[in-house]
Amino acid sequence: MGLMTLERPGGKRRRHLDEVLLALEGVSLRFGGVNALSDISFDIRKGEIRAIIGPNGAGKSSMLNVINGFYQPQEGTIRWKGRERRRMNPYLAASTGIGRTFQNIALFKGMSTLDNVMSGRALKMRRGLFWQLVWIGPARREEIEHRRRVEEIIDFLEIEHIRRTPVGKLPYGLQKRVELARALAMEPELLLLDEPMAGMNLEEKEDMARFILEVNEQFGTTIALIEHDIGVVMDLSDRIVVLDYGRMIADGTPQKVRREQAVIDAYLGVAH
Amino acid sequence: MLYRETGQFRTSYAADQAIFPLRQDRIGLAAIALVAALAVPLLADDFFINTIMIPFLIFALASIGLNLLTGYAGLLSLGTGAFMGVGAYACYKLTTFFPEVNVLLLILLSGFFSAGIGFVFGLPSLRIKGFYLAVATLAAQFFLDWCFNRIGWLYNYNASGAIEVPTREAFGIVLTGPTATPLARYMAVLALVVLMTWLASNLVRGRIGRSWMMVRDMDIAAELMGIRLLRTKLLAFAVSSFYCGVAGAMMVFLWLGAAEASSFGINVSFQVLFMVIIGGLGSLLGSFMGAAFIWILPIVIRAVPATLGLDIGAATVEHVSFMLVGGLIIFILIAEPHGFARLWQVAKQKMRTWPFPY
Ligand SMILES: Nc1ncnc2c1ncn2[C@@H]1O[C@H](COP(=O)(O)OP(=O)(O)O)[C@@H](O)[C@H]1O
Ligand SMILES: [Mg+2]
Numbered sequence: 052m053g054l055m056t057l058e059r060p061g062g063k064r065r066r067h068l069d070e071v072l073l074a075l076e077g078v079s080l081r082f083g084g085v086n087a088l089s090d091i092s093f094d095i096r097k098g099e100i101r102a103i104i105g106p107n108g109a110g111k112s113s114m115l116n117v118i119n120g121f122y123q124p125q126e127g128t129i130r131w132k133g134r135e136r137r138r139m140n141p142y143l144a145a146s147t148g149i150g151r152t153f154q155n156i157a158l159f160k161g162m163s164t165l166d167n168v169m170s171g172r173a174l175k176m177r178r179g180l181f182w183q184l185v186w187i188g189p190a191r192r193e194e195i196e197h198r199r200r201v202e203e204i205i206d207f208l209e210i211e212h213i214r215r216t217p218v219g220k221l222p223y224g225l226q227k228r229v230e231l232a233r234a235l236a237m238e239p240e241l242l243l244l245d246e247p248m249a250g251m252n253l254e255e256k257e258d259m260a261r262f263i264l265e266v267n268e269q270f271g272t273t274i275a276l277i278e279h280d281i282g283v284v285m286d287l288s289d290r291i292v293v294l295d296y297g298r299m300i301a302d303g304t305p306q307k308v309r310r311e312q313a314v315i316d317a318y319l320g321v322a323h
Numbered sequence: 324m325l326y327r328e329t330g331q332f333r334t335s336y337a338a339d340q341a342i343f344p345l346r347q348d349r350i351g352l353a354a355i356a357l358v359a360a361l362a363v364p365l366l367a368d369d370f371f372i373n374t375i376m377i378p379f380l381i382f383a384l385a386s387i388g389l390n391l392l393t394g395y396a397g398l399l400s401l402g403t404g405a406f407m408g409v410g411a412y413a414c415y416k417l418t419t420f421f422p423e424v425n426v427l428l429l430i431l432l433s434g435f436f437s438a439g440i441g442f443v444f445g446l447p448s449l450r451i452k453g454f455y456l457a458v459a460t461l462a463a464q465f466f467l468d469w470c471f472n473r474i475g476w477l478y479n480y481n482a483s484g485a486i487e488v489p490t491r492e493a494f495g496i497v498l499t500g501p502t503a504t505p506l507a508r509y510m511a512v513l514a515l516v517v518l519m520t521w522l523a524s525n526l527v528r529g530r531i532g533r534s535w536m537m538v539r540d541m542d543i544a545a546e547l548m549g550i551r552l553l554r555t556k557l558l559a560f561a562v563s564s565f566y567c568g569v570a571g572a573m574m575v576f577l578w579l580g581a582a583e584a585s586s587f588g589i590n591v592s593f594q595v596l597f598m599v600i601i602g603g604l605g606s607l608l609g610s611f612m613g614a615a616f617i618w619i620l621p622i623v624i625r626a627v628p629a630t631l632g633l634d635i636g637a638a639t640v641e642h643v644s645f646m647l648v649g650g651l652i653i654f655i656l657i658a659e660p661h662g663f664a665r666l667w668q669v670a671k672q673k674m675r676t677w678p679f680p681y
Binding site for chain 1: 526547
């Protein structure tokens with residue numbers, strides 16, 4: 052499939068795949084009668100690219116929403132950076148280093164690319180109302196400092212030319228990229244990407260795959276990736292979780308998962 | 324090519340962040356400042372200052388207040404009139420208790436009272452949005468209106484039920500009450516409005532302004548990026564109400580000289596809302612343009628028959644002016660839903676490339 056030619060710049064990736072960054076234990080999530088997730092346990096290790104795959108409605112997005120505290124699972128626990136949490140909440144997740152992008156683009160439509168990416172710095176900026184009002188002095192210095200960092204990310208993702216454009220006017224592929232930039236601006240330790248390549252053409256997909264790899268390698272960011280394109284998943288990820296109807300049906304390296312009969316039946320066999 | 328940008332390179336992020344990065348804009352602003360601070364005081368008569376300039380500036384400030392809430396944070400409010408009233412009554416009580424204190428300071432302090440009330444009435448905004456929130460603020464409007472009418476303490480139990488502004492000074496100059504000159508009041512209004520506009524422009528371009536726009540554009544994404552919605556919305560309510568409160572206090576103390584509950588009715592809320600929408604949601608400059616349009620146009624229309632020597636009854640003129648302004652609002656909103664601020668942007672874009680559009 053498409054991305055076999057993809058080069059990994061650093062050659063063999065250097066990583067410490069033994070340190071567990073996030074672990075889910077027996078997580079179940081229900082919406083009324085719907086079991087979105089049933090008794091899911093898996094972990095994400097520091098520095099890896101962890102793919103979550105499965106047919107539509109399998110519970111992948113719900114999984115990410117549990118991880119960053121938007122949904123509260125009825126059962127189960129989450130260990131995040133060694134601390135056990137019964138409940139996560141979005142503020143806690145964001146401020147302790149979980150960033151994400153969304154399946155349906157959730158950019159701030161009325162703002163420019165630059166402001167969207169700057170908004171990723173919201174939690175890192177400290178100056179309060181008084182200094183914001185006065186502007187001259189600390190608030191301005193802080194803004195410039197963060198602007199510098201944001202410009203690096205903008206350069207990195209090659210979106211300099213659309214810096215001033217209101218994001219609503221951008222084509223779909225670029226919007227996805229701005230969303231990645233916004234998430235990166237949070238400098239997350241764990242980056243959750245919900246179908247970052249959905250609806251893209253081959254070239255855009257290759258760009259996005261390259262960015263994901265570079266983020267992982269250059270910044271050492273751990274990535275949880277939901278993606279439907281099996282070729283991309285097999286190429287990019289270190290380990291894969293497979294969900295089907297809210298249940299986990301496989302977990303392991305691409306080579307291992309590819310051979311599991313349950314996966315072939317539930318997903319690969321049907322979709323391809 | 325009025326707006327030729329060529330050659331004006333921004334060499335640092337600091338320069339890039341300036342409110343007016345372009346030289347043309349800075350020149351324009353300086354010209355407006357000169358007119359407002361020198362030409363108007365020197366050339367304009369009392370009528371012009373009293374009926375046009377002072378109320379225009381005060382309504383512009385109220386519009387900025389509402390714009391911070393509705394245009395930037397995306398929270399619709401129909402309680403502007405009442406929040407202005409809170410500022411006015413607070414200032415009245417403050418000057419009753421502290422007659423010696425600089426009245427400009429008291430006007431600014433009254434903003435804190437309206438900010439507090441705005442904060443309280445902003446609490447439902449966590450649970451409800453859009454029209455439902457508008458209805459909640461409408462409830463605030465009626466409740467506060469009732470308070471202004473029924474709580475005698477607020478108007479010092481005057482038989483008339485109205486508040487009458489006593490003579491008060493700032494820096495040795497009489498600013499309020501019957502003996503204050505229009506010019507002195509104008510300069511005070513101008514100073515406060517300029518100061519507060521500057522503060523607002525600082526606020527909206529930094530972290531807090533962005534957090535408001537995040538909530539406005541996509542509250543779920545904002546929340547998942549760690550923005551605490553309630554705090555952010557309540558801050559918007561508080562700051563917005565502060566501005567409205569100060570505008571209300573200025574309205575009574577530096578313009579009308581007296582007021583009663585009906586001065587802060589739902590009509591005022593709608594009037595300010597029109598100004599914000601016509602001017603452009605999310606634009607401070609637009610607030611000024613909207614206030615100018617809604618406040619000044621009817622005055623001009625009313626003056627037309629007299630200037631032309633036509634003998635038309637005052638009531639008819641009033642109705643015609645109502646219809647004309649209403650019609651124009653609808654026309655403008657169809658032609659450019661984003662208001663004057665957007666029209667101005669487009670015009671600037673055209674001037675930049677003129678005379679070669681491509
Ligand atoms: N907020 C919600 N309310 C009710 N049901 C939901 C909600 N979110 C997800 N679901 C349900 O949970 C199941 C999993 O959905 P989702 O996580 O979006 O799947 P995927 O991302 O794998 O396509 C679906 O049956 C969906 O209808
Ligand atoms: Mg999904």
